[in-house]
Amino acid sequence: MNTDTQLKPSVTPFFHAPTGTWTYVVADPASRAAAVIDPVLDYDWRSGRTGTKSADALVAHCANERLEVAWILETHAHADHLSAAPYLKSRLGGRIAIGRGILQVQATFKRIFGLGADFTADGSQFDVLLADGDRIDLGAVPGRVIAAPGHTSDSVAYLFGDALFVGDTVFMPDGGSARCDFPGGDAAELYRTVQRLYALPAETRVFVCHDYSPGGREPRCETTVAAQREGNIHVRDGVSEASFVEMRRTRDATLDVPNLIIPSVQANIRAGRLPPPEADGVSYFKVPLNVLGRPL
Numbered sequence: 001m002n003t004d005t006q007l008k009p010s011v012t013p014f015f016h017a018p019t020g021t022w023t024y025v026v027a028d029p030a031s032r033a034a035a036v037i038d039p040v041l042d043y044d045w046r047s048g049r050t051g052t053k054s055a056d057a058l059v060a061h062c063a064n065e066r067l068e069v070a071w072i073l074e075t076h077a078h079a080d081h082l083s084a085a086p087y088l089k090s091r092l093g094g095r096i097a098i099g100r101g102i103l104q105v106q107a108t109f110k111r112i113f114g115l116g117a118d119f120t121a122d123g124s125q126f127d128v129l130l131a132d133g134d135r136i137d138l139g140a141v142p143g144r145v146i147a148a149p150g151h152t153s154d155s156v157a158y159l160f161g162d163a164l165f166v167g168d169t170v171f172m173p174d175g176g177s178a179r180c181d182f183p184g185g186d187a188a189e190l191y192r193t194v195q196r197l198y199a200l201p202a203e204t205r206v207f208v209c210h211d212y213s214p215g216g217r218e219p220r221c222e223t224t225v226a227a228q229r230e231g232n233i234h235v236r237d238g239v240s241e242a243s244f245v246e247m248r249r250t251r252d253a254t255l256d257v258p259n260l261i262i263p264s265v266q267a268n269i270r271a272g273r274l275p276p277p278e279a280d281g282v283s284y285f286k287v288p289l290n291v292l293g294r295p296l
């Protein structure tokens with residue numbers, strides 16, 4: 001008899017080198033039901049140009065494999081890249097979903113970016129808001145949402161069969177863990193999230209959301225719960241909550257604001273849509289001066 005974790009979906013990773021982001025297409029090989037997780041829209045900050053070259057590789061893969069995309073899933077409202085979810089939905093169908101915690105993230109950034117009455121912080125930009133324990137099966141492959149707060153309050157992980165998509169919680173074992181200093185972030189909460197993920201079967205495949213090639217090695221995306229518990233440089237068996245929180249606090253105080261946080265968050269709290277065009281037909285991002293980051 002199959003249990004949830006004995007069913008193995010196919011997982012195809014796509015790496016977005018400019019932002020170190022891993023996007024995944026996860027599918028039930030039998031029914032070809034599929035989900036896309038954390039798709040990236042190309043964006044050039046200097047020119048303000050968006051592009052779909054990276055997203056088109058996902059579209060081509062789904063077409064070649066004749067996949068039926070049921071879901072376009074975000075692990076959270078990313079601060080380092082713009083989501084290609086609306087573009088993928090227009091090409092492949094599927095419902096755009098994120099964790100319910102997006103309501104808090106929207107309220108926070110509505111204030112930070114001075115967004116007006118035309119931005120409603122009610123999650124309505126997304127097709128579905130997901131809560132811990134929600135089922136998102138792909139054909140015969142059971143899918144489950146696991147709330148994963150800590151890096152952000154809207155973070156979720158997705159478990160499809162034996163494949164766990166951890167978002168920004170832990171990275172590869174030699175990459176450690178995600179920062180917790182964004183509004184709504186909390187290192188103690190991240191520690192408890194990681195313990196919940198580490199309680200899954202040791203052989204669970206773990207797919208990370210980012211890899212920054214520590215030590216100059218090739219980008220990697222896949223590990224296991226066992227390997228994380230044994231060797232994650234920030235949070236492995238035997239590391240206490242107090243020491244993790246202290247490590248994170250010290251480290252986060254040294255980190256720069258992500259390059260693309262200003263455009264990314266403004267798009268991603270709109271489910272990846274650009275701000276509504278102004279009277280001239282052009283969309284604009286806003287830059288809040290002397291609000292984010294540390295004083296110079």
Ligand SMILES: [Fe+2]
Pocket residue numbers: 076077078079080151168
């Ligand atoms: Fe993130």
